[in-house]
Amino acid sequence: MTSGRILDRLDAMEKVEGSLPRLLEFYRKLIQIQTRVGRELNKPNPGLSAEAIHQRTAEGKALITASNFTYDLRLLQGTFRETAALFGEYADLFNSTSEEFSKLAETDLTPDSIEAWYNGEPLPYSGEVNQTLLKELIHAAIKPFLVSYTSVLIDSVEQERWRRGHCPICGGNPDFSFLEKENGARWLLCSRCDTEWLFQRLKCPYCDNTDQQTLSYYTSDEGMYRLYVCDNCKHYLKAIDLRNPGANALIPLERLLTLEIDAQARDYGYSPCE
Ligand SMILES: [Zn+2]
Ligand SMILES: [Zn+2]
Structure with a gap:
């Protein structure tokens, strides 16, 4: 557990x-x-x-x-x-x-x-x-x-068919994400119930924006973390890249170990999605 x-x-x-x-x-x-x-x-x-x-x-x-x-x-x-x-x-x-x-x-x-x-x-x-x-x-x-x-x-969640911006189980918003170790696929983490679900790599889960001109991400120095930002809705999403050998897979804990990334996001003018 x-x-x-x-x-x-x-x-x-x-x-x-x-x-x-x-x-x-x-x-x-x-x-x-x-x-x-x-x-x-x-x-x-x-x-x-x-x-x-x-x-x-x-x-x-x-x-x-x-x-x-x-x-x-x-x-x-x-x-x-x-x-x-x-x-x-x-x-x-x-x-x-x-x-x-x-x-x-x-x-x-x-x-x-x-x-x-x-x-x-x-x-x-x-x-x-x-x-x-x-x-x-x-x-x-x-x-x-x-x-x-x-x-x-x-x-019972049909991961390949779901791929929505909200949680397939409780409907909550994601507040963290990770890139899978094997193939770098992006998974979102539900802010309410910690369910993980598969999502597109380059799409904003908050406003469904797919315009690559207004979507980008920053990578931390060691390449362990990413900060995804959307210039359409001005929200951000943090991610941990599990392909990085030093990455720890206790995803819910990572929310709290990465508060400096939240500060950075706010400095850049983005806010979390409530
Ligand atoms: Zn949920
Ligand atoms: Zn957006």
Whole structure:
């Protein structure tokens, strides 16, 4: 399991360095919560026949949407409170305060709010709620629930036929990518559920731009990383090139080990796709 390997890697890094940077310390605790909750979940049954999966793939529809995503609201609410407390301990990483997270932790999640989150719509809470942080908290709490669907459905994804800019399982946007070791094919990583899917090498997943005049990439000094940028939508996507002998294949962890590339992208005038 990837999360187990990530935890091992973080422990090894801590041994070598003496301590972990705060961000990685936070991340390790978050993965521990998500892994534990993941173990408590029953295997979901999405009720999709092979024919339905084939049909959805042809139509570019993700396999799980807000309408067939089922979850235990009580467990989700409990996970949400626990992650909010963790975020509160590391509030400085999010330019916030522990008080703000304590307030957010009291939010009552409802089927409506989960549906709005799922669809990327404004959350149905009025007042001075910080929507960005609340979405981030829901994301952290809901992840093990989404991942349980991924583990059931990943083998049914028709990779060669999908090749869309959004996740074939949950419909989320990619926030990282990698070039395959064997043939350099590009795979995207879902920001919500960590599903990996095959995508074109020179196409923007955010706006479907294929005009080579407005697409480019920068390569890091050692050739290990790439920064793909699109001048049509002004979004960027990071990648690790697994053909590089030094590249480590713990892809979800690479998101956090490459924050200097995010800074570089912002300097160049590009933003991440939310
Ligand atoms: Zn996904
Ligand atoms: Zn674009």
